[in-house]
Amino acid sequence: MKLKISITTILVLILGLNIYAQQALFGGQNIVSPEINSDNSVTFRFNAPNADTVKITGDFLPPEKIKTQWGIFDGPGKALLKKDANGIWSFTSQPLESDLYSYSFIVDGVTNTDPNNVYMIRDVASITDVFIVGGGKGDLYNVQDVPHGSVTRRWYDSPGNDMKRRVTIYTPPGYEESKDKYPVLYLLHGMGGDEEAWIALGRTSQILDNLIAQGKAEPMIVVMTNGNVAQKAAPGESPKGLYKPNMQLPHTMDGKFEETFTDVIKFVEKSYRVQANKEGRAIAGLSMGGYHSLHISRYHPNTFDYVGLFSAAIMPNDGVKSKVYENFDETLKAQMDNGYKLYWIGIGKTDFLYQTNTDYRAKLDGMGMKYTYVETEGGHVWTNWRIYLSEFVPLLFK
Template sequence: MNKAFFSIQRLIILGIFAVIPLLTHAQRRPSNIISPEVLSDNSVIFRLKAPNAHAVEVSGTWPSSLFKNNIPMIKKDSVYEVQVGPLPSDMYEYEFIIDGIPTLDPNSSMVTRDGAWIQNRLMIPGTQADTYDEKNVPHGDLKALWYNSPSLGAERRMFVYTPPNYDKSKKNYPVLYLLHGGGGDEEVWLSRGRANYIIDNLIASGKAEPMIVVITNGNPLTPAAPLDRPASMQNKLPVGINSMASGKFEESLVKDVIPYIEKNYRVIADADHRAITGFSMGGYQTQNITNSNPTKFKYIGVMSMGLFSTFRNDGGYNKEEHIKQLKELQKNNPKVYWVAMGKQDFLYDSAIKLKALYDGIGFKYTYRENEGRHDWNAWRLYLSEFSQMLFK
């Protein structure tokens, strides 16, 4: 073995020993410390008992135009504390940073996951949070199921949401196919996206049509979320989003997922009753799927993504072919083609270029821009808005 190997091994060991003291510096349950504490004006007090820590910050997804994303906490005796806010009504993710190392809030069991990102959840009451919260309304059923994907040569897992009273009726329903971003899996739209509660609440208020929602795993190399993969696959999968941009998932959704849903669920199996949307990489995949299958979907939503599709086997971009596909798609006259992008999103410029392409060829679309970044505050908002446009 070479010196590089031993250097890496030494760094890993040193890293482990560096983390152990920090874990002992922060409190462990049970504790009488309240964190987070949401006050009547929607300000929030964060607290962490960490007597031996040198510096603690709280990092959150609150609007950067109002507050810093990383806010230093003040030590009072052995407890670090800070008040943030008032915050706009919404759902946020946050974590503590102890001497430079991110950690969860040990006083909160509200934890969500997006791929390897595991953070605490903070719900600030009000109109926006009401859309995401579990309410006393009729709930749809949510089922995790395995299906065969000949296109990928594997058994794969997805979630299917059926609207309230689906099992008691004989009605056929429209379907929304909901795609996640790079590094995610089929659980993220439920854990962090609150998709089933958003749809429940909008159906109950009459703002959305009852629909089936299909939430897939967009990584063609993984059959399921981490805890539902074979143990032999753990820590042996490539890191990054390259596999999700290969075009393999797009093929499997059209050839495997849609036929499975239309065979096993009571659906209205035509383009007028099919919708598809996704954020980031899922927005890229949405473009690929609808550009290549112009008669499949009448409702299309591209969230936080403006990068153009690729069409050559070598991964290059063929503008002529892209425009040809877009014109075929336009002939099918989508009822909704919706592009949503945050002004502070790092992909903002790509959306401007996508708009320029669409405007240049007369492709019809609706553009929605908001104050926001490339994060779940935007994607939950987009789903709550897009789902209200469907199947009207």
């Protein structure tokens, strides 16, 4: 039996597939959310005609204090949405400063992403939608019409941890065509993060592309490691498979990462055209990564000319047995005596680590160790860490 299909049938099938594709793209909703208004206020919308309450939570709202086992944090604020006759809930913010912001909806107590916003970022085990308000520092986080670098994920051998490990590496525009040797910034994440944190949440490639294009930063390679030496790679990127990320992993702050960090340096200096000397190396990190940067730079005291501590988790490690933390004052003095070009410290005024950073600066003052200090508004948040990266990078390799 011959199958006969009319032209009309084919057209109907094509039209149906096209409609389905459009529904998949827009989540079946013809709603704009978020909508950035002319005064930089932002309107959010959520279709939930049967919901009793819809709230929005995000870092653009006045912060709420959250008590955790690590201290008191500035958490994202909350606001109520209003429902119209069509069951569309909406909320319009105050005019916002230029920045990158994250948010989620809470529908009858259940957290939801925005079905009308496809731009999302993972932070540890939380997924939030993001948007950027331009006209200021937010422009630095946007993709601009400038030459772009490359971002690759590489696997390197770590004999000190007896495993292959994954690292994210940014190479600047023109690296592939050039024969030049480039300086390297080793950029470390905080607790719960991994080798994806800085490139996604920190907007590292956009910041570097834009600063280099503006002539404010030297072309450099940026190496974003995984500071959890118990992991081969970020969740879902290793043979361990798909699993829920968590904040606390073995060997995160016990000296193992600091001790074996030379495995990363050896891989980079073997695999890339780099300036393999102290003058061509910088290290910086946020929170736990700041802790790691502090200890790596003093444990290997003649390795880095540039050190950046972003909201560094400077805390006692008296109960940890590791040769890395022995002779702290002596190794810090050796680092100072060996010479360096920049020791940079940044902290938010309401950061729960503010006092420990103040105490550490007093120690540096007492021993005559010079540093640059930057104090910002806000607490232990990515808004600050993107600022710190944007201000730290132009000071490097001059």
